[in-house]
Amino acid sequence: MSCVSKVAVVGAGAVGTAIAYAAQIRGTCRELALFDLNAAKVRAEVLDLNHGLQFTPMARITGSDDLEVCAGADVVVITAGAKQDPGQTRLDLAAANVAMCRELVPELVRLAPGALLLVVTNPVDVVTYAALEFSGLPPHRVFGSGTVLDSSRLRFLIAEHTRVAVQNVHAYIAGEHGDSEVPLWSTATIGGVPVTDWEGNGVRTLDEEVRTRIHHQVVSSAYEIIAGKGATSLAIGLAVSRVLEAVLDDEHRVLPVTSRLDDVHGLADVCLSMPSVVGRNGIESVLATPLSDDELEALTSSAAAVTAVARSLGL
Numbered sequence: 001m002s003c004v005s006k007v008a009v010v011g012a013g014a015v016g017t018a019i020a021y022a023a024q025i026r027g028t029c030r031e032l033a034l035f036d037l038n039a040a041k042v043r044a045e046v047l048d049l050n051h052g053l054q055f056t057p058m059a060r061i062t063g064s065d066d067l068e069v070c071a072g073a074d075v076v077v078i079t080a081g082a083k084q085d086p087g088q089t090r091l092d093l094a095a096a097n098v099a100m101c102r103e104l105v106p107e108l109v110r111l112a113p114g115a116l117l118l119v120v121t122n123p124v125d126v127v128t129y130a131a132l133e134f135s136g137l138p139p140h141r142v143f144g145s146g147t148v149l150d151s152s153r154l155r156f157l158i159a160e161h162t163r164v165a166v167q168n169v170h171a172y173i174a175g176e177h178g179d180s181e182v183p184l185w186s187t188a189t190i191g192g193v194p195v196t197d198w199e200g201n202g203v204r205t206l207d208e209e210v211r212t213r214i215h216h217q218v219v220s221s222a223y224e225i226i227a228g229k230g231a232t233s234l235a236i237g238l239a240v241s242r243v244l245e246a247v248l249d250d251e252h253r254v255l256p257v258t259s260r261l262d263d264v265h266g267l268a269d270v271c272l273s274m275p276s277v278v279g280r281n282g283i284e285s286v287l288a289t290p291l292s293d294d295e296l297e298a299l300t301s302s303a304a305a306v307t308a309v310a311r312s313l314g315l
């Protein structure tokens, strides 16, 4: 368990609540504060979480419809905002959620001046860029969940296909958390074997057809989950609590979070996910993970798509 550390989660919807629940069960932090404009909802969620405390590592869980509940947090997780309806892309949400950040982020910085901001609200790359601008904080202190979840979806599908444990599959999705995201096949490995060379039992190879299918499944999985249950929540809850642990325990852990790139593969002034070293100070470095020509081209297009949305919103 981390030493005394406070996490504030802004938004007690499906995602914010799943983050709180995962963090509670994993013992991610000692103090967790939940904020939501809906007083009855946040009170209900906090009661429900507290009623499980007997069965989890110790924590103090509070909540309020007053943003003051976030005061003094070490990390503020922003999940609030309009959510993705069936058929909507994450980029469709951009205008509403950027406008929300314009009001919210300066208040959060005032209440928790030492905090890192961890953005989860979609479209996470554009909202992270906006939050960075509205916060006035240095870029290493504002980052987003990015493609941490997409990468775990990719790893799950590779693991399922090859029948190897997901923990031993090392692979990243880079770029936008959304339709233009880029699987980094050229550096993906299983037990040190490049996935492109994987032979397995002879019928479990990851040829181009399989890789294309897996990529498509990763991109479409959020749409499938939203169509079936209204929101993706459980896996993003786990993914974000894992990012929080990397920060609070100063793990220097490589995670594909989104942050403002400063000349990584020629990309700058855009928030995108690349494998990045994450610790107590936030983003310690963004890795220039080697890319194939196709991956570089796809990443450059992904950056252009995210930049176009940001510019259309005056960012």
Ligand SMILES: O=P(O)(O)OC[C@H]1O[C@](O)(COP(=O)(O)O)[C@@H](O)[C@@H]1O
Pocket: 166, 167, 168, 169, 170, 171, 191, 254
């Ligand atoms: O395949 P290896 O080298 O045994 O590594 C396994 C370890 O890698 C991890 O899956 C983390 O992998 P990443 O660094 O690729 O995210 C751990 O969860 C696990 O303990």
